[in-house]
Amino acid sequence: MLKPLRLGAFTLPNNLFVAPMAGVTDRPFRMLCRALGAGHAVSEMVTSKRELWHTLKTSRRADHAGEPGPIAVQIAGVDPAEMAEAALYNIDRGAQIIDINMGCPAKKVCKVWAGSALMQNERLALAIVDAVVAACAPRNVPVTLKMRTGWCAAVKNAPLLARAAQEAGIAMLTVHGRTREQGYGGAAEHDTVAAIKAELRIPVVANGDITSPERAAEVLRATGCDAVMIGRAAQGRPWIFGDIAHFLAHGTHRLPPTVAEVRGWLLEHLDDHLALYGEFTGVRSARKHIGWAVRGLPGGEALRQRINVLDEARAQLEALATFFDALAATHERLPLPVMAAANDQAHDHDTEALAA
Numbered sequence: 001m002l003k004p005l006r007l008g009a010f011t012l013p014n015n016l017f018v019a020p021m022a023g024v025t026d027r028p029f030r031m032l033c034r035a036l037g038a039g040h041a042v043s044e045m046v047t048s049k050r051e052l053w054h055t056l057k058t059s060r061r062a063d064h065a066g067e068p069g070p071i072a073v074q075i076a077g078v079d080p081a082e083m084a085e086a087a088l089y090n091i092d093r094g095a096q097i098i099d100i101n102m103g104c105p106a107k108k109v110c111k112v113w114a115g116s117a118l119m120q121n122e123r124l125a126l127a128i129v130d131a132v133v134a135a136c137a138p139r140n141v142p143v144t145l146k147m148r149t150g151w152c153a154a155v156k157n158a159p160l161l162a163r164a165a166q167e168a169g170i171a172m173l174t175v176h177g178r179t180r181e182q183g184y185g186g187a188a189e190h191d192t193v194a195a196i197k198a199e200l201r202i203p204v205v206a207n208g209d210i211t212s213p214e215r216a217a218e219v220l221r222a223t224g225c226d227a228v229m230i231g232r233a234a235q236g237r238p239w240i241f242g243d244i245a246h247f248l249a250h251g252t253h254r255l256p257p258t259v260a261e262v263r264g265w266l267l268e269h270l271d272d273h274l275a276l277y278g279e280f281t282g283v284r285s286a287r288k289h290i291g292w293a294v295r296g297l298p299g300g301e302a303l304r305q306r307i308n309v310l311d312e313a314r315a316q317l318e319a320l321a322t323f324f325d326a327l328a329a330t331h332e333r334l335p336l337p338v339m340a341a342a343n344d345q346a347h348d349h350d351t352e353a354l355a356a
């Protein structure tokens with residue numbers, strides 16, 4: 001089940017992908033996930049609005065310096081011509097794969113008919129696919145598409161859209177097993193994803209609630225999909241890709257990473273993060289990554305609270321190093337996190353971020 005995947009002229013090293021997550025999967029985090037076993041990483045979405053391309057936020061999102069290829073950039077918008085232009089703009093800045101977002105339920109996106117709201121307007125959705133594919137084809141850039149199962153339980157139109165998108169030249173499709181109406185509530189279902197996979201020739205990627213090696217294996221088996229995509233379960237646990245790869249290859253769990261390994265990965269990630277964002281923004285935006293990494297660990301909550309009031313990079317890095325040194329004194333390997341309350345907190349945070 002673990003296998004390389006061809007996408008246009010590229011061969012992705014394996015079929016375990018990290019999901020695009022706005023505010024999370026920036027270049028440092030994508031590089032960390034790839035280094036720890038992810039076979040593909042799609043960037044956070046970049047708006048098709050030309051007037052926003054020069055903002056610091058968008059230019060950081062389009063920064064791919066040092067990132068291993070193929071570089072995949074997700075675009076979101078509502079106007080076919082603007083989306084085609086956004087695709088070309090990102091190709092000129094290093095994108096080698098363009099991903100169209102029809103999966104994100106954020107109000108900011110849906111209010112203007114972008115993201116998963118596009119699924120309610122099939123004609124417009126397909127006009128966007130046509131325009132982006134036409135713009136990318138002469139550059140030999142594959143176009144991928146990410147969608148949900150439909151708009152609501154009564155309108156699960158993903159199979160119809162998926163067939164039409166394949167005919168329009170989409171090279172790979174990812175389906176998050178929830179409707180737009182569900183947001184992040186309920187559980188992801190992969191039956192619709194399996195039905196889509198059965199009908200399509202192009203690679204299909206299953207996404208939603210894949211949180212463990214067993215679940216990844218189950219979803220691959222049950223859907224027949226070519227790959228799985230993991231979002232929230234990689235937050236603070238980017239080595240999940242290596243864990244899944246090991247499980248798929250050997251049928252057994254590998255040992256958890258050592259505390260020293262986790263300390264090294266996290267400190268290196270923070271260095272990269274601070275280099276991209278600068279100290280003022282970087283210290284603040286790093287807090288969520290630190291919070292996820294120490295969630296459920298002994299002393300993790302106290303560290304999270306302390307980190308939230310530190311606003312200097314050196315103090316933040318030192319606090320983190322001290323935390324892991326203390327943990328290493330009692331544990332060689334990362335202890336299993338005690339997650340019950342911590343998980344609820346994480347989900348609240350995500351829902352807030354997406355409702356914004």
Ligand SMILES: Cc1cc2nc3c(=O)[nH]c(=O)nc-3n(C[C@H](O)[C@H](O)[C@H](O)COP(=O)(O)O)c2cc1C
Nearest residue numbers: 019020021022045103104176208209230231232350
């Ligand atoms: C904080 C956050 C930001 C997200 N941003 C995007 C985005 O920019 N584009 C997108 O297609 N999906 C986005 N998603 C959805 C994820 O890519 C993924 O489809 C979803 O989280 C389900 O996968 P999971 O259960 O593995 O997290 C986001 C999800 C989260 C939690």
